[in-house]
Amino acid sequence: MDDEKTFSFENFGLDFRVLKSIYALGWKEPTLIQEKAIVLAMEGKDVLMKGRTGCGKSAAFLIPIINKLLELKSSDSLQAIRAVILSPSKELCKQLFEHANALNACSSKWITIVNVAEGRPLKPLLIEKPDIIIGTPSALSKLAKDGTLGNVKETLNFLVMDEADLMFSFGYEEDIKTLISSIVPSSGCQSFLVSATLNTDIKDLKKLVLQSPVILKLEEPDLPDSDRLTQYHIQCEEEDKFVLINALFKLNLIRGRSIIFVNSVDRCYKLKLFLEQFGVKSCILNSELPATSRCFVVDQFNRGIYNILIASDEVCVNDPSTRKKSGSKRKRDNEFSVSRGIDFQNVSNVINFDFPTSVVAYIHRVGRTARGNYDAEGTALSFISIKEQKYFNEVKDALSDGSNFKPYQFRMEELEAFRYRSKDALRIVTSIAVREARIKEIKRELLSSEKLKSFFKEHPKDLKLLQHDKALHTVKHQPHLKHIPEYIVPPTLQTMVKGTTVTDWRDVMDEDEESEQPVVNTQKVIKKRKFNHKNKDPLKTFTIDNKRKRN
Structure with missing residues (x-):
């Protein structure tokens, strides 16, 4: 049998400027969805793309659009709005804008791109x-509606709806109908619907937007294979969740970048305040924060x-049927979703502190790790209470053999000392402290995002000074909780952590309460750490030692 030939970007017949931008990104060959979709797009067909998160869908429509615009400009000197790309959240718009600029890097003299979701004055940009x-x-x-887009209906060549299955969930149905009648030429334009799932909303959008489309649905599992993604679950109740998260971080059983998902904004702050008391720094992402702050958080996390x-996940992401029933008086940004689409990079672990209430939400949360077609690996760990068991069963049934769930087994009795400390910390994280933390964080972020916005435009290198993981200090901190004395380390782990950073934590990290910046002697940490770094799964350690002990 002949070896299968490698398909490259040169096979598409792309403009040399587009190719130069692609290779500047370090891409060697197209992903499967790019290989199929770019060919169809270059032929002028409308395309409905369905593919797993992280499979390269954005480039699959951006590359042909930029290439076709370059061709158009070689014969038509009229400067006009030729392409409109819609996305359901400000974060995803910013991400698409950055992605488009990267693919347009070597052709930016000829093609201009503007993100109108940023909230800054738009008329000067659109003139x-x-x-x-x-x-x-x-x-x-x-x-x-206000005429700012001018005669776009006469010039539009391309329309894209990214994360299209969320458009109606975010309440955009009327906006989309208004847009289509206002900007799409009567003869139509080349259109793309892009989604990670196909649902009834997609069928409605398809009728509105696409004309005789090619449906490109990759036959692939909803989640990466088990050799790339390891999924653990732990049966535990509310108090145990806090005990476990405390132990996992303080005993260094979780390594690498981690996203912890909860089901409400209050839970965000409760967990942050809890972890603060143990010296575990974290930042928060939820719909109450200003859009600029959210974008900064994503960028700095990456x-x-x-x-x-x-x-925190939005209600409509977890259960679309509830999107019109929300009675909350708190001001939230309806154009926000954490688990959908945002390209979090190099995430080692996804932790479902609260288990999601739908299969789709689980898939998109866990899809934040082990992303793309590369060698990236990741771990998903889910805490499951009795009330959440039904949602876990639904996920297992839906994913069937693709779930590969493993029980994360260990002896809770070995964490009794951690339980005592966790109770002590939880006792002072009251509803009043949570409410005060929310108010304080929102005020701080509003001040930062507005006052520093113009400064960062002139001093982009100083953006890193805006930290989002500062302590909230709405509860009284107990200094002794930040340090782990050797006697409370579980017997199973004694041989592993003895003489490592756990024992000497107070010597390794000090915190300047005024500046709220940690001072870390990284050389000492690296020298003392004795974990087996060949073991790429950061959550296997505890399990392996338990087996060793039982044997």
């Missing part, structure tokens, strides 16, 4: 008629400034 506009349906429908991110 020059950018070639590509990226935004949420609500932002673009406002611009269409750059490795934070290792632990606590994120």
